[in-house]
Amino acid sequence: QEFSYARAQQWMLNHEAFSMQIVFQYLMTIFMLKQLMKDRPPFQLIGPIKVWNLTIALLSGVCTAGMTGEFLTTFFTKGVNPSLCSTGDTFFHGRNGWFLWCYHIIRLFEFTDTLFIILRKQPLLFIHWYHHALTLFVSWFCYARPSPYTRYAIYINAIIHTVMYTYYFLRASKVRMHTIIAKVITAAQIAQFGIAFWSIIHATVLKFILAESCELDTGVLCLSWFMDICYLYLFVDFYRSKYIEKSK
Template identity: 50%
Template structure:
């Protein structure tokens, strides 16, 4: 009966838009209400991810024999919007992020004060940035409509991030503050770079390489945060605001992202350097 019930629920997409509007309209942000809303949409994220993965591959096949769209203006607007949203979000989170670390220590940033980070102006920023994981799928549709290479790392990263962000928001995982904050900083720089590129502004190739390195450092930073949380809670037995399933999913997310981004970096940049060295050697000969 449970399988039948799940199957029937999967056929219906439910999105509580009116409740979301009320949450965003409240004068004082209510994390518990926002958390419940996220928790109620766990199935929704799975449905959307399935539709996303299927649709991007269908569109890719559909575009195979067709002329690519340019989409210059929409891409410029999109990149600028994401850069601004990420920058404003990072600025809103900064006071609490730094204050907790300085005044209460690193353990507090990964194990407690969850309510502080998820409340007030910074809490609104966290909620909005978490919601934004859904429209970030637009990135992929730009890729397939423009007939650019669709990499596994790209759509896997978007799909898994949506699910774990919404699921983790509704469960206990204070160490996610590090992932959310650092990611907002990197997105600010990365989408600013994309915006400038979309304006045909020539930037040194080193910039793209440094952004990829920053993403890898981000996952190392998250790896340490999750590892630290795991050690002090499960091995040392210290009290920690933690949800077991969320910590497991975060481990899977971070390790897979770290592997994929390192592999991407090595394939893109090291092979390019090796090829350039071969060309130079050939010319010398």
Template identity: 40%
Template sequence: MAQHPLVQRLLDVKFDTKRFVALAAHGGKNFPDAEGRKFFADHFDVTIQASILYMVVVFGTKWFMRNRQPFQLTVPLNIWNFLLAAFSIAGAIKMTPEFFGTITNKGLVASYCKVFDFTKGENGYWVWLFMASKLFELADTVFLVLRKRPLMFLHWYHHILTMIYAWFSHPLTPGFNRYGIYLNFVVHAFMYSYYFLRSMKIRVPGAIAQAITSLQILQFIISCAVLAHLGYLMHFTNANCDFDPSVFKFAVFMDTTYLALFINFFLQSYVFRGGKDKYKADPQKKKKDQ
């Protein structure tokens, strides 16, 4: 019996590990941007396959753990949080000169209208690493369910959609991706550093968690504002921007839903349900979405 073409396409997905490792190991000022973008275009189906596998593993593991004691996973979790914190800090540092240099030299509007040299050289290498990292960050949720921490819709929805958007948008390289990538690096630098300290059993003031959630909300307020103005420019002024309609629509849907969900998370965690006093009473609930 013949399989549906879409099913066959997903089953036939192959990940070119050798090609991936060569790009990841390249680095430097001569990073092959065109080849890096082509890698994601050629492997986009991997994100759909990974999303399906992710859902099966996460919810299957959650069901498997329902009557079992949680795993501590202290050492693996320490290592994982340290690696992601270090990666995010390095990415934020590496991309800061390009981000603010573009705003200063080209203007605020041009910084999200045009790509310029955003994906070139060493900066392009870190953009590529950022996109690739969204596949590997799915492992966050495995730690969560094995430790029997609360699994929120926001957590797994955010992981899946960000990965799919990253691999879909990078081959088309819209100018507004400069904001999403840089802001996410900065927020994750703080967030994973916080997770690392917590996993090391280092006491961190409860206000820090609230501040990080506030940063996440600010990130999506800025992203939504950028997209709103860009939409106005493209549809009412015929501006000449590096712009792809399909990526733009995807970004608008993604960022507006993230903004709504993170605001809801903030309100439920810190306003309606007693804020950090609730977390003192139930420390397990302190582990929130990234």
């Protein structure tokens, strides 16, 4: 049966308050759980973590494979401007629409990362929980509105998540890996936000300066600007403090 974006879009619109409730409950839960774990010994949870990371790596990989055809076809046959300004009949619909929908739903489950961090009493960084909370809300909001330029951020993010969770799985499995891998993954995330930022700037110029026909929702654009500036700053600062300052 053909995937119906209209139904998925309407469901997202009808449950926008639900997405905000999830984010609020997530924040409440992690800080309450952190207090509960304060005087308790950490859990190991090696088995569940391995299963979890492998599951997300496989799901992200499947979604990446499912979205590759549409991304490459749009980019190479239609060009950069149409890829930023038009969803056409392929981005939200058909095969790509199904995998795009699935990738957004996976966001709901990625909060589990934070639970593992707290239960194992590892440092809970601001960049971690802020990134999870804001991404769910913004991606939910954007999915229900015209946002063709997000195809770049979504597709590249799916690739990075596939690599990143595979790395987490191997690390949890005690596979020895060079320390440079973590550094490269963080650099790839920064590059992802850089490309996303370029797509936002380019789409903004096309619509508001060159006055070209562009399927852009102003609310989505404003949220995208805010989110990407935040992420660029946070991830560059994280990279600087973890990999540059520590090496001095």
